[in-house]
Amino acid sequence: MRVRKLIARRIALMIFVLWGIITITFIVARVIPADPIGSILGPQAPPELVEKLRKEWGLDKPLYQQYFDYIINVLHGDFGKSIKTNRPVLEDLKQFFPATIELATFSLIIAVLIGVPLGILSALKKDSTIDYLSRMFALTGVSTPVFWLGLVLLYLFYYKIQIFPEPGRLSVGVQPPDPITGMILLDSLLRGKFDVFLDALKHIILPSIVLGFYNSAYIMRITRASVLEVVSQEYVRMAIAKGLRRRKVILKHVFRNAMIPVVTVIGITYGSLLEGAVLTETIFAWPGLGRYATQAFLSLDYNAVVGATFLIALVYSLVNLVVDVLYIYIDPRTRGALEG
Amino acid sequence: MIVNLNWINNGGIVKQKTLAIILAVIVLIIVVGTVAMLGGKGGAQTTVTQPTGTTTSPKLEMTTPPDVLIIAMNTGDAVSLDPARAYEFTSVMVVNQIYDKLVDFEPPDMVNVKPEVAESWSVANDGVTWTFKIRKGIIFHSGRELTADDVVFSLQRVLILKQTAAWVLEQFVSNPDNIKKIDNYTVQIVLDKPVAPTFFLSALTFTTSAILDKQEVLAHQVGDDLGSAWLTDHSAGSGPFKLVRWIREQEIVLEANPNYWRGAPKIKQIIIKHVPEPADQLLMLKRGDVDIAWDLTVDQLLQLKGDPTVKILSAPSLYLAYLGMNVGVEPLSKPEVREAIRYCIDYDAIVNDILRGGAIKWQTIIPKGLFGALDKQPFAKNVTYAKELLAKAGYPNGFTVTLTIPTTSPQTDIAAKIQADLRECGITVNIEQLVASQMYEKYRKQGLQMVLAQWGSDYPDPDNNAKAFGDYTMKQLAWRNMWYDDYASQLAQKAAVEFDASKREQMYKELQEYILHNGPYAVLYQVLIQQAVKAWVKNFVPDPLNNYDLYKVYKSTD
Numbered sequence: 001m002r003v004r005k006l007i008a009r010r011i012a013l014m015i016f017v018l019w020g021i022i023t024i025t026f027i028v029a030r031v032i033p034a035d036p037i038g039s040i041l042g043p044q045a046p047p048e049l050v051e052k053l054r055k056e057w058g059l060d061k062p063l064y065q066q067y068f069d070y071i072i073n074v075l076h077g078d079f080g081k082s083i084k085t086n087r088p089v090l091e092d093l094k095q096f097f098p099a100t101i102e103l104a105t106f107s108l109i110i111a112v113l114i115g116v117p118l119g120i121l122s123a124l125k126k127d128s129t130i131d132y133l134s135r136m137f138a139l140t141g142v143s144t145p146v147f148w149l150g151l152v153l154l155y156l157f158y159y160k161i162q163i164f165p166e167p168g169r170l171s172v173g174v175q176p177p178d179p180i181t182g183m184i185l186l187d188s189l190l191r192g193k194f195d196v197f198l199d200a201l202k203h204i205i206l207p208s209i210v211l212g213f214y215n216s217a218y219i220m221r222i223t224r225a226s227v228l229e230v231v232s233q234e235y236v237r238m239a240i241a242k243g244l245r246r247r248k249v250i251l252k253h254v255f256r257n258a259m260i261p262v263v264t265v266i267g268i269t270y271g272s273l274l275e276g277a278v279l280t281e282t283i284f285a286w287p288g289l290g291r292y293a294t295q296a297f298l299s300l301d302y303n304a305v306v307g308a309t310f311l312i313a314l315v316y317s318l319v320n321l322v323v324d325v326l327y328i329y330i331d332p333r334t335r336g337a338l339e340g
Numbered sequence: 341m342i343v344n345l346n347w348i349n350n351g352g353i354v355k356q357k358t359l360a361i362i363l364a365v366i367v368l369i370i371v372v373g374t375v376a377m378l379g380g381k382g383g384a385q386t387t388v389t390q391p392t393g394t395t396t397s398p399k400l401e402m403t404t405p406p407d408v409l410i411i412a413m414n415t416g417d418a419v420s421l422d423p424a425r426a427y428e429f430t431s432v433m434v435v436n437q438i439y440d441k442l443v444d445f446e447p448p449d450m451v452n453v454k455p456e457v458a459e460s461w462s463v464a465n466d467g468v469t470w471t472f473k474i475r476k477g478i479i480f481h482s483g484r485e486l487t488a489d490d491v492v493f494s495l496q497r498v499l500i501l502k503q504t505a506a507w508v509l510e511q512f513v514s515n516p517d518n519i520k521k522i523d524n525y526t527v528q529i530v531l532d533k534p535v536a537p538t539f540f541l542s543a544l545t546f547t548t549s550a551i552l553d554k555q556e557v558l559a560h561q562v563g564d565d566l567g568s569a570w571l572t573d574h575s576a577g578s579g580p581f582k583l584v585r586w587i588r589e590q591e592i593v594l595e596a597n598p599n600y601w602r603g604a605p606k607i608k609q610i611i612i613k614h615v616p617e618p619a620d621q622l623l624m625l626k627r628g629d630v631d632i633a634w635d636l637t638v639d640q641l642l643q644l645k646g647d648p649t650v651k652i653l654s655a656p657s658l659y660l661a662y663l664g665m666n667v668g669v670e671p672l673s674k675p676e677v678r679e680a681i682r683y684c685i686d687y688d689a690i691v692n693d694i695l696r697g698g699a700i701k702w703q704t705i706i707p708k709g710l711f712g713a714l715d716k717q718p719f720a721k722n723v724t725y726a727k728e729l730l731a732k733a734g735y736p737n738g739f740t741v742t743l744t745i746p747t748t749s750p751q752t753d754i755a756a757k758i759q760a761d762l763r764e765c766g767i768t769v770n771i772e773q774l775v776a777s778q779m780y781e782k783y784r785k786q787g788l789q790m791v792l793a794q795w796g797s798d799y800p801d802p803d804n805n806a807k808a809f810g811d812y813t814m815k816q817l818a819w820r821n822m823w824y825d826d827y828a829s830q831l832a833q834k835a836a837v838e839f840d841a842s843k844r845e846q847m848y849k850e851l852q853e854y855i856l857h858n859g860p861y862a863v864l865y866q867v868l869i870q871q872a873v874k875a876w877v878k879n880f881v882p883d884p885l886n887n888y889d890l891y892k893v894y895k896s897t898d
Binding site: 036047048049050052053084085086087092095096133151154155158159162166167168169170172173175176282283285287291292295298299300 | 408410419420587627777784
């Protein structure tokens, strides 16, 4: 019951946060001294056309009027039309976000699979060869430019060794399944098209490795620090002293306690992955939210900018909520703190 | 406190050695990969001349299906495949495969208009009443025959919807009622005012004037949108290909129209795969997964030189890069100063050293290949003469000026070169970099001193460039640089309505000659379009008009 109350309160708060985000983004996007219509039409456009479109997009109205119109539309689930794609922003997001969810989820799995075990090992074997190598690995991870790593992996595994397919979500000529969720991996399974599923799976591996590797570094470092701290606690010594098996101590006492900050980091990582990753998406021709949002920003596509920012804010809020709920289950002590 | 971890360390969970080996392997892969890639990029003879795949024999081996044309291309610009809306590179190119137009060009010829849907045409003595005879037996993808009704509907639709590309047609005929059906195979168009016949016809070759299947389009009408929403990613044409699907930022798939009136195309399917990163396009072409790499950079094209499986094709585009000089700004108001600047710039160095084959030297305002283009390049770097001109204008010690440029390459490099060149003449240039959208916003308000920009024409008639560069009343380039020259303005307007082709040509040559020395520009170069295709791709011609007649393309290893 208490958990439910917590969630309800957090959602109520979230509405205010999102409203704030929309307002700020809206204002910032419109006070930038540049001309979105001109940027889309290019230098050739005759001035009458620029004027006509400006009217059509309501950019000739006073700012407060534009703002109220916009908020009312948002309340009706209408984020306006993208100047750049000529489609409702919501429709664009529906197409680009599922691709990002797929990639983010795979990348997170890889990041956690690398980061957490490596972090634990590195802590338990502090100052050993493994520790040094893992730390070097983590350092390489954060400092490797993803764009470059992506190109290297494609060069090696697509062009030279030829064990992975070309960039993109599917191979040339493979027809995507009719969308249900928009996630090709899921949709192909739901539609029973296993060959499409396998093809999509092969395509997602390299970009996930790039993003996973980059993000694993952070997770690994936090895990290591956290485990080191827990290991030195009195209750761990006590557990050992009373004769518990080492394996049991690590799994039951050390691991569970050390996981609290790690869960937070994983949550933040997932949130940032769901924002999309423009460089990785570009190099792997991945039609995700990152490219959409970046292009919207670059072409001053107001509605798309606000829509994408709203979605990202929503995702962050939800991820944070999930992390908070997870705390309660991992660490009973937080219950009072969170509810008080 | 020093933590003793030995109690936990003993025995270990995973063998240290194994883990060390795994980590070492990962590091090794990255290092080897980099070395291999840098080796390839470094252009060492051995790696460049080595053909990919199994081609040790001179015989070419096709690695893509023989009747499917696969193109790697950045399609991110496409907004809609509705001909009334399509205005971007990708959409115009795709629309041109799906639809027929009344008339068309056959590149590289951009001077003589050829019949397409219109079998023949004539213009009455009043200069405004045009009659088009429609070809019989053109069948839409739906199976219906194309008639005068479809032509009238398609052209009227453009004028009613007034979308981004509508002006191409609207500048000649603004009232939809002036487009009339005479009989099933005859259409009459009455223009607002007389214009040169070649001018009107060449504008009709732009995809705005594509002919749509009226019944099919109206069957998908929503509200009063005349089918615009549906046509965004569906097709209702009679062209050599029909649209199978367009998934944004993923792929565009076209399928051959077996009933095409000129005969079925040899290619059965065209797949345009969205690959935003040119480096990927290069890898895909080299591995042989695609037939055409659309957007390679000059560096990447140079890498492909010597690869026997690849051809690099090029053609001059309709894009001119120019230095604009605002006549409203003090020293630039003097013609001698502008002429001096034209003599300070090292054009050859820009074309050869910075653009390295990506452009040709061109100095007049109508690009090479167009009707009336004047092939004259009088300017070359001559510091002594430039200094004389500056002294004559009263600026023997030069002056300081701001040059605004977009943040993109190669403009940044060119700006640095111009800065260095002008410094030799005693002129100090401060470079201001702006995001393109902000730069054009300022430029449109006459707010720049000097600017480095590009201008491209939508259809191959000199009028577009002549008016933009010469006629300030158009509020385009001449106006933005505050060059209010009535002689140039009137000449550009007169040429647009001159019926006699040779007189018209003469007028444009005069105008170019005049702007060359009096105008507010230093035209720097004409951009080349370059595309890399596999050697088995035949009849592919880079098209400055961006229409790309893929109908004629086929694949063969002979």
